[in-house]
Amino acid sequence: MDFELLLVILVDGLVYSSYLFLVAVGLTVIFGVQKVLNVTHGAFYAFGAYLTAYLIGLWAKGGLPDAGGFFLIFISAAILGVVLGVIIERGLLRFLYDRDEHIAVLATFAAFLVLEDVILLIWGTDPYLAFQPMSLLGSSEIAGLVFDNYSLTMIVLTFVVAFVLWYGLNRTQFGKILLAVIFDREVSMAMGINVTKVFLITFIIGTFLGALGGAYHAPIISVQPGIGVEVIVLAFAVVVIGGMGSIPGALIGAIVVGISRAAAVHLFPEVELFVIYGIMALVLIFRPEGLFAPIKARKI
Amino acid sequence: MTSAISTSTVRLVGVAVAGALALSAGAALAQTVKIGTPTFLTGAAAPAFGIPAKNGVELIVRGINNGELPAPYNTKGFAGRQVEALIYDEAGGGTKQVTEMRNKVQKDNVDAIIGIISSGTCAATTALSEELKVLTIQTVCGTTRVFEELNKDPKYVFRTINTATANNVSAARYIAAKMKGKVKGITGINQNYAWGQDSWRDFRLAMATLMPDVTATKKPQFPKIFSGQYGTEISALSRAKENLVHSSFWGGDLEAFIGQSSARGLFKRKLFVLTVGETVAYRLGKKFPQGIMVGTRGPYGMYVANDPSPINAWFQKEYRKAYGEPPSQPSYQYAQGYLAGKFAYDDAAKKAGKFPTTEQVIASLTGATFPSFVGNVTMGLSKGHQIVTDDRWGVTVWDDKKGEMVLEDVVIFPPGCVNPPNGVKSADWLKGGMKGAKC
Numbered sequence: 001m002d003f004e005l006l007l008v009i010l011v012d013g014l015v016y017s018s019y020l021f022l023v024a025v026g027l028t029v030i031f032g033v034q035k036v037l038n039v040t041h042g043a044f045y046a047f048g049a050y051l052t053a054y055l056i057g058l059w060a061k062g063g064l065p066d067a068g069g070f071f072l073i074f075i076s077a078a079i080l081g082v083v084l085g086v087i088i089e090r091g092l093l094r095f096l097y098d099r100d101e102h103i104a105v106l107a108t109f110a111a112f113l114v115l116e117d118v119i120l121l122i123w124g125t126d127p128y129l130a131f132q133p134m135s136l137l138g139s140s141e142i143a144g145l146v147f148d149n150y151s152l153t154m155i156v157l158t159f160v161v162a163f164v165l166w167y168g169l170n171r172t173q174f175g176k177i178l179l180a181v182i183f184d185r186e187v188s189m190a191m192g193i194n195v196t197k198v199f200l201i202t203f204i205i206g207t208f209l210g211a212l213g214g215a216y217h218a219p220i221i222s223v224q225p226g227i228g229v230e231v232i233v234l235a236f237a238v239v240v241i242g243g244m245g246s247i248p249g250a251l252i253g254a255i256v257v258g259i260s261r262a263a264a265v266h267l268f269p270e271v272e273l274f275v276i277y278g279i280m281a282l283v284l285i286f287r288p289e290g291l292f293a294p295i296k297a298r299k300i
Numbered sequence: 301m302t303s304a305i306s307t308s309t310v311r312l313v314g315v316a317v318a319g320a321l322a323l324s325a326g327a328a329l330a331q332t333v334k335i336g337t338p339t340f341l342t343g344a345a346a347p348a349f350g351i352p353a354k355n356g357v358e359l360i361v362r363g364i365n366n367g368e369l370p371a372p373y374n375t376k377g378f379a380g381r382q383v384e385a386l387i388y389d390e391a392g393g394g395t396k397q398v399t400e401m402r403n404k405v406q407k408d409n410v411d412a413i414i415g416i417i418s419s420g421t422c423a424a425t426t427a428l429s430e431e432l433k434v435l436t437i438q439t440v441c442g443t444t445r446v447f448e449e450l451n452k453d454p455k456y457v458f459r460t461i462n463t464a465t466a467n468n469v470s471a472a473r474y475i476a477a478k479m480k481g482k483v484k485g486i487t488g489i490n491q492n493y494a495w496g497q498d499s500w501r502d503f504r505l506a507m508a509t510l511m512p513d514v515t516a517t518k519k520p521q522f523p524k525i526f527s528g529q530y531g532t533e534i535s536a537l538s539r540a541k542e543n544l545v546h547s548s549f550w551g552g553d554l555e556a557f558i559g560q561s562s563a564r565g566l567f568k569r570k571l572f573v574l575t576v577g578e579t580v581a582y583r584l585g586k587k588f589p590q591g592i593m594v595g596t597r598g599p600y601g602m603y604v605a606n607d608p609s610p611i612n613a614w615f616q617k618e619y620r621k622a623y624g625e626p627p628s629q630p631s632y633q634y635a636q637g638y639l640a641g642k643f644a645y646d647d648a649a650k651k652a653g654k655f656p657t658t659e660q661v662i663a664s665l666t667g668a669t670f671p672s673f674v675g676n677v678t679m680g681l682s683k684g685h686q687i688v689t690d691d692r693w694g695v696t697v698w699d700d701k702k703g704e705m706v707l708e709d710v711v712i713f714p715p716g717c718v719n720p721p722n723g724v725k726s727a728d729w730l731k732g733g734m735k736g737a738k739c
Contacts, residue, residue: 008539012532019529058619125346127552131559139563148563151531221528222555226344230526244421265532266539269519273492 001265004143009262011152017258018154022216022232024250025161025240026209032245034181034200035101039108040088041210042232045116048214049085050119051076053128055225060132062116069133073215079249081208084115089203094196112228120225127224150219157216161209162251169247182245237280243290252291332384333377333645337415339634343391344526348551348579349417349440349630354387355623357629360638363618370610372671378642379656381647386410388538390417394424401425405432411658412436414637417630419443419494422459426451435658437665439637440630442597443494444466444726447682454685456658456664458665460640460677461633464495464548465502465726466598466691466718469734472506472695473572473718474593474711475544480511483571487517489533491525491553499548500576505730517542528556534564541553544571550579562589578602581696581705582626588705592696598689599674600632602707611639612673626704636672638688643650643670680724681713688715714738 055072056204092111096104137149169175180188189195190260213231221227238257242249257276264275271278283290317412337357340350361383367376377383384622388400404410412435418421422441427450429436433435436457440448442464449459475483486507490496504516517540521533528580534557537545544565549557561567567589577594578601596603607627615635619627644665648656651664667684669676680688694707716738718728731736 005539008535012535015531100465106727120342125342125351126582127555129555129559129587131563131585134559134563139565145535146565147531147535148560150563217528220556220560221654222552222559224344224347225342227528230528261534265521265523266536269521269533269536272522273524274661 005266007143007243008145009259009266011147013259013262014155014255015147015151015258016261017254018158019156019213019217020234020238020258021251021254022154022161022213022233023210024242024254025165025247026161026206026213027235027251028239028242028245028247029165029207029209030203031239032247033178034093034097034199034220035095036096036108037244038206039112039232040237041206042228043112043119044080044207044210044228045214045217045231046086046119046228047115048110048211049218049223049227050123050128050214051080051211051222052215052218053130054123056130056132056218057128066132066136069130069136069219073133074212077208077212077215080211081204083209085204085207088207089200091117093203094199095298097199114200116225116228119228121261126224128218129222130219132219154216156262158251158254161212162247165247176286177270201228228270235274237276240290241280241283243293246290246292249290249292256291311319318496332382333379333412334384334386334408334410335383335409335638335641336410336413337387337402337634338390338397338400338413338416338417338421339387340391340417341387344552345391345417345550348554348583348628350390351631352579352628353634355418356618356627356633356635357385357387359615359619359622359631360635363614364638364642368614368618370614373611373639373642375646378645381640383641387415389417390394390421396418396423397421401428401434402432403565405434410434412641412686414641414662415439415634416441418723419464419498422446423450423494426454429457430455432456433658435661436663437637437640438622439634443498443717447686448725454682457663458640458679458684458685458687460637460679460687461626462598462689462691462719463726464498465720465730466688466715467575467595468499468502468546468548469506469730470501470691470693470713470718471546471575471593472510473713473739475507475573476510477543477711478709479571483511483514485517485540486544486546487537487540487542488546489521489523489530489537489557490548492522492544493525495634496522496525496539496548500546502726503546503573505727506734509730509733514544515542524538526553528553530557530560534561534566536562538566538569543569544573546573546575547577548575550576554580554598555584558584558588562587564671567592571683576629577696578629582628585700585703585705588696590696590698590705593693594696595691595693596629596705597633598629598691599712600636600670601627601629602705603692603694603710604632604674605706607674609674611671615673632673636677638664640668640670641673660696662670676712678715681719688719690714691718 030038052073056069059068139146139148185218238253242253260275264272339353340346366381414437416438417440419441422438426446428563438459444463450572461627490500500520573593578596583587644661647661647664652660667679669678677689691713694710696705699706720726721736
């Protein structure tokens with residue numbers, strides 16, 4: 001195998017890993033803290049993509065500079081993080097924390113279906129295209145191939161998000177509170193931590209991350225009905241591989257899957273589909289808790 | 301007391317009125333021809349296929365019911381009865397569609413089914429149509445399996461669009477005619493399901509016959525349908541030594557692929573043949589690359605935009621008026637299914653001297669030649685149940701005057717040139733070098 005091909009596989013793999021990480025990290029944050037397998041996450045992604053593509057379209061129609069698209073990406077994600085996060089957490093999940101975890105899966109699946117229909121009601125069935133930010137950034141040549149710079153910025157964004165989350169969790173007071181809640185919710189409450197507030201903030205962060213994934217991808221994809229379904233399946237695979245609730249796990253899981261898939265597409269395209277789920281199956285066989293699952297304290 | 305009498309009187313009157321309404325509604329409904337029409341109203345296939353198809357149905361039904369269509373379809377309704385189209389969602393997969401069709405036939409008592417986009421739905425429901433004895437006119441799906449494997453002796457099922465084989469054979473013929481010396485090898489990117497796999501197989505086999513010196517890649521790309529991210533595949537295609545890329549992508553997948561490929565200059569590096577590219581060409585406007593070979597699976601959409609045939613002129617004018625955009629191929633293909641229905645009902649009624657039975661309608665449609673948008677089409681294959689039409693290929697170019705994408709250097713391939721002879725399986729015909737083709 002030549003060096004150029006290796007380099008191309010690495011770049012392609014990292015771009016795809018970034019996509020996977022951005023869609024999976026919010027899911028793992030919410031599960032890590034709240035122990036909720038949040039199927040609604042796919043709808044957060046879709047909402048992020050739709051709102052961003054819609055706003056970028058309006059922005060372009062108004063003759064405003066394309067660079068504003070980047071501002072709209074983060075604004076859309078932030079608005080959706082707060083609005084959808086509060087609605088779903090306060091309106092649905094808070095009633096389910098003491099119930100079996102399977103109930104939350106079913107309830108969030110129902111909410112996901114409702115939100116998918118809400119998207120159809122708001123934006124209809126026409127796909128939205130918002131290529132302006134991608135066109136704005138132009139392209140670069142790597143190993144004789146042209147890569148669009150926008151996709152390359154996803155790699156940077158991924159590492160920024162991963163670092164901010166790691167720092168927030170390990171170096172801030174809120175992070176320490178979160179760790180305490182993750183470790184033992186009841187004891188945290190007994191120690192005076194407002195767990196309700198922690199849950200709400202965590203869910204808003206998770207929702208923001210889901211919406212950010214969609215918002216940042218909007219300029220690359222055709223934003224159309226059903227995109228949330230595709231994403232949630234991939235996100236689950238990455239989270240399962242990395243370990244439910246582990247942020248480093250999501251990052252490593254995304255990189256493993258992304259680079260393996262890129263290698264498959266270049267070398268054995270017929271197994272491209274198999275690779276992701278093949279890795280997931282192997283992890284489930286040999287390390288069912290995932291590669292980086294946090295150690296669980298056994299309660300007596 | 302007065303109040304009580306008044307209330308009961310009101311109730312009685314209410315019941316009587318409701319009963320009368322129900323009876324009159326029943327009587328009115330009895331005079332309609334109910335047609336179940338599955339099309340994608342939700343999901344990823346809705347924008348490029350489902351909604352244009354629905355628009356086409358609504359327009360053609362309006363035209364048929366009001367007698368607006370030019371001759372020979374200028375009489376009202378199907379055999380004089382108003383057409384009632386029950387449009388329902390095709391999303392959800394084969395199992396759901398089996399239930400949906402059963403419900404439409406057994407609960408809603410539809411007289412016929414006209415529609416179906418997905419090859420998966422056609423394959424899943426063809427046996428059911430026969431079991432339920434419901435006239436079914438499949439309008440968009442292209443899999444050859446319907447009449448070559450699943451329903452070899454059809455009675456109730458018809459299809460009013462060419463198979464995927466014709467689409468890919470005509471693409472190969474166009475390349476052989478126009479790109480000799482320019483094509484060094486072929487590669488492909490197709491969605492990983494029946495449509496994508498069959499399309500690549502048919503194109504590769506046709507190319508092997510027509511341009512035996514051109515080699516086909518051993519690593520064709522088959523990404524998951526609706527995956528939306530094609531960065532890695534674009535790298536692989538860019539690196540491939542073959543310089544012509546075949547793709548049967550459609551809808552949002554195609555739009556995303558075009559956006560991502562344009563940003564990476566792929567359209568400048570490779571020749572492209574997009575077998576159903578027209579489905580997004582109008583929507584993308586100037587963003588759709590120029591110099592691309594695109595197909596419509598027959599005489600539809602962009603290829604007939606300026607055809608002066610009266611039915612086509614009416615359809616183009618009224619569609620643009622109603623929806624503010626030109627009709628693309630699914631609008632035509634669904635409307636053609638309804639034209640087949642009108643032809644068969646009218647013809648059967650004429651022969652029977654009264655409103656026809658389903659069996660009489662089927663007899664009229666089997667092997668029929670009937671007028672469509674730009675001339676006659678024939679139910680020429682699969683014992684008269686599979687249509688054969690011409691197929692057209694050309695290259696995209698932006699027309700500043702019209703403000704839309706148009707086609708140039710168009711070649712029309714007659715039905716006998718791109719379809720196997722009657723009774724011959726598509727794959728066998730392709731593998732055998734397309735013997736008996738009449739070009």
